[in-house]
Amino acid sequence: MTLLRRGAPAMATATSDLDDRIADPAPVSALRRMRRMTGAIDPTVQDNLLLRATRYVAMVPLLYRIVAVLGALAAAFAEGVRSPVVVVVAVLCVVLNVAGLRWLVRSAPFRSGDVLWLLVLDVVFTLVAYLVVAASVPASLFDAAIQVPGKELLGGMALLTLALGVQYGGALLVLSIPLRMVAWWLSSGVFNVKQGFTDLGTMLGVVLTATGALVLLGLGTRLALAYGIRHGRLAEQARQHRALHDSVLQTLEILALPRQGDPARQLAELRGIARAEALEVRQVIESAQRESAEEAARPLGEKLTALAAEMAREGLRAQLVMAELDEATLSEVRQLAIRDAAREAMRNTLKHAGTDQVVVRVAEQAGGIAVVIRDHGTGFDEAHRPAGFGISESITARLAEAGGRALVESSPGSGTRVTLWMPR
Numbered sequence: 477m478t479l480l481r482r483g484a485p486a487m488a489t490a491t492s493d494l495d496d497r498i499a500d501p502a503p504v505s506a507l508r509r510m511r512r513m514t515g516a517i518d519p520t521v522q523d524n525l526l527l528r529a530t531r532y533v534a535m536v537p538l539l540y541r542i543v544a545v546l547g548a549l550a551a552a553f554a555e556g557v558r559s560p561v562v563v564v565v566a567v568l569c570v571v572l573n574v575a576g577l578r579w580l581v582r583s584a585p586f587r588s589g590d591v592l593w594l595l596v597l598d599v600v601f602t603l604v605a606y607l608v609v610a611a612s613v614p615a616s617l618f619d620a621a622i623q624v625p626g627k628e629l630l631g632g633m634a635l636l637t638l639a640l641g642v643q644y645g646g647a648l649l650v651l652s653i654p655l656r657m658v659a660w661w662l663s664s665g666v667f668n669v670k671q672g673f674t675d676l677g678t679m680l681g682v683v684l685t686a687t688g689a690l691v692l693l694g695l696g697t698r699l700a701l702a703y704g705i706r707h708g709r710l711a712e713q714a715r716q717h718r719a720l721h722d723s724v725l726q727t728l729e730i731l732a733l734p735r736q737g738d739p740a741r742q743l744a745e746l747r748g749i750a751r752a753e754a755l756e757v758r759q760v761i762e763s764a765q766r767e768s769a770e771e772a773a774r775p776l777g778e779k780l781t782a783l784a785a786e787m788a789r790e791g792l793r794a795q796l797v798m799a800e801l802d803e804a805t806l807s808e809v810r811q812l813a814i815r816d817a818a819r820e821a822m823r824n825t826l827k828h829a830g831t832d833q834v835v836v837r838v839a840e841q842a843g844g845i846a847v848v849i850r851d852h853g854t855g856f857d858e859a860h861r862p863a864g865f866g867i868s869e870s871i872t873a874r875l876a877e878a879g880g881r882a883l884v885e886s887s888p889g890s891g892t893r894v895t896l897w898m899p900r
Contacts, residue, residue, distance in 0.1 A: 532580070533638055534580060534635060534638050534639055535577055535580055535581075536634070536638075537631040537632075537634035537635040537638065537686070538573045538576045538577050538580070538631065538635070539573075539577070540627075540630075540631050540634070541569060541573045541627060541628055541630075541631035541632075542569075542570050542573045542574065544627035544630070544631065545566050545569045545570060545573075545624055545627045545628060546566065546570065547627075548566075548623040548624045548626070548627050549562065549563070549566040549624055551620065551623065552617075552620045552621050552623065552624060555617065555620035556617065556620075557613060557617050557620050557621045559609075559612045559613050559617075559621065561608060561609060561612035561613075562609055562612065562613070562621050562624055565605045565608065565609050565624055565625060566624050568601075568605070569605065569624070569625070569627075569628045572598070572601065573631075576594075576598075579594070591639065595635070595636065595639060595640065598632060598635065599632060599636070599648065602625065602628050602629050602632045603651075603655060605625040605628060606622070606625040606626070606628075606629060606655060606659055607655075607658065607659055607662060608625075609621055609622060609624060609625050609659075610622060610658075610659035610660070610662045610663045611662040611663065613663060614663065614664075615660075615663050615664035615666075618659075618660065618663045618664065622659060622663075626675065629648075629652060629655075629679075630678065630679060630682050632648060633645045633648050633649055633652075633679060633682050633683050633686070634682050634683070634685070634686040636648055637683055637686035637687055638686055642683065642686075642687045645683045645686060645687070646683055649676075649679050649680065649683050652675075652679055653672040653673060653676065654672060655672075656671050656672045656673075656674060656675070657669060657671055657672040659671075745789075745791070748789050749789060749790055752786065752789055752790075775801075775811075776801065776806060776811045776814065776815070776838070776845065777798055777801060777838070779811060779812075779814075779815045780796060780798070780814075780815060780818065780836065780838060780847070781796060783815055783818060783819055783822075784796050784836065786819075787819070787822050787823075787826070787834075790823075790826060791826060791832055792822055792823075792825065792826045792832055792833075792834060793832055793833050793834070794822060794833075794834050794835075794836055795833070795834070795835045795836065796836050796838070797835065797836065797837045797838070798837075798838045798839075799838060799839040799840065801838065801839075801840060801845060806845060806898065806900055809878055810878045810879065810880065810898045813874050813875055813877065813878035813880065813898065814845070814847055814875075814880070814896050814898055816870070816874060817870065817871045817874045817875055817882060817896050818836065818847055818849055818894075818896060820870035820871050820874075821849040821871060821884075821894040821896075822834055822836075822849060824867075824892075825849070825851045825853060825892065828853070828854070828856070829851045829853025829854055829855070829891070829892060830853045830854045831851055831852060831853040831854075831891075833851065833852075834849060834850065834851045835849075835850045835851075836848070836849050836850075837850070841897065842897070843899060843900060844880070844897055844898050844899040844900055845897070845898055845900075846895060846896065846897045847895070847896040847897075848893060848894070848895050848896075849893070849894040849895075849896075850891065850892075850893045850894075851891050851892055852890075852891040853891050853892065854888065854889065854891075855886045855887050855888050855889055855890050855891050855892050856886050856887075856888060856892070857886075857887065857888055858884075858885075858886055858887070867884055871884065871894065871896075872884075875896055875897075875898065878898065879898070879899060880896065880897055880898035880899065881896075881897050882894065882895065882896050882897075883895045883897075
């Protein structure tokens with residue numbers, strides 16, 4: 477029976493209490509939680525997560541300006557505006573915003589100096605375009621024509637707010653009041669203070685909307701980071717517990733098993749096991765979350781061959797049967813998950829099955845690689861098997877974390893079959 481054959485029992489999935497463990501130990505107010513999760517961004521990081529998130533949000537005002545400027549130009553034509561200056565300004569606005577979009581999605585990291593200069597040039601162009609259009613049309617067409625650079629100005633307020641902060645967007649809002657007065661004077665020859673406050677409500681709404689988006693972006697990013705960090709800590713804790721279970725605890729239990737034969741030979745075997753496990757624990761501590769370069773370079777076949785030799789030192793004879801494998805598409809993380817889960821299954825055989833022999837078969841199956849560990853030991857009743865860390869965490873959860881599946885089948889007197897399957 478194999479993992480994916482037709483008619484096989486449904487995959488047994490282990491439930492996790494991870495969601496329960498990540499809950500706060502006591503109710504905490506939203507304000508306190510936000511304060512705890514906020515903090516200074518490292519200024520030495522050129523392209524951190526919050527900056528990348530802001531980058532894509534800054535695309536919104538650029539897209540708005542492209543659409544709004546073209547719409548304002550069409551409306552100006554409908555009102556009888558035929559000034560070539562208005563057309564040129566609209567075309568330049570669209571071209572510059574398209575160039576801004578391309579600059580935002582490039583792969584190179586942001587540099588604060590470049591961003592500042594580009595924003596300064598954007599503001600200068602917007603102000604000049606506003607005044608040029610005002611000077612090119614009569615007062616009768618002013619309201620229709622000025623909407624073309626006016627949309628560019630609105631988008632500029634949102635862009636400054638998102639990129640630099642609400643104070644910069646607010647400063648451009650304040651500057652727009654005398655700008656509108658001067659523009660009306662250039663078009664009509666009359667200086668009218670009332671004209672400066674014509675679109676103030678719309679501009680204020682844009683700045684407030686951009687400010688709200690920036691606040692939500694910052695809080696959302698920081699909350700996501702905190703959530704990810706919390707999950708990462710739990711995953712690291714589970715990894716450490718798993719490493720202790722699979723190495724130190726397993727070795728101590730193996731050393732406690734009764735042995736027969738020459739005492740001197742038994743002592744030599746025990747020393748060999750202790751030496752091998754001490755070396756493995758040292759490697760785990762020194763490498764933290766990575767395998768050594770030599771181990772990482774091994775294909776799956778060599779990893780399993782080394783595992784069989786390791787288990788032979790512990791007293792388990794493993795017969796490895798391997799088919800021709802194309803292992804190039806199986807990532808290192810998935811190879812290590814298979815190897816470590818196979819080690820746990822073989823150690824379970826050594827401890828509980830009452831046999832010192834196991835067969836390990838490796839073959840391609842259903843678009844992935846299947847490793848079947850089979851023994852003919854005592855077996856156990858799956859319905860009455862107590863929940864154990866070895867199967868649920870060191871086998872099932874380990875495979876699931878890497879995207880694979882595990883199936884453990886056993887019955888009293890018929891041995892145990894553990895099937896590990898990992899997709900490419």
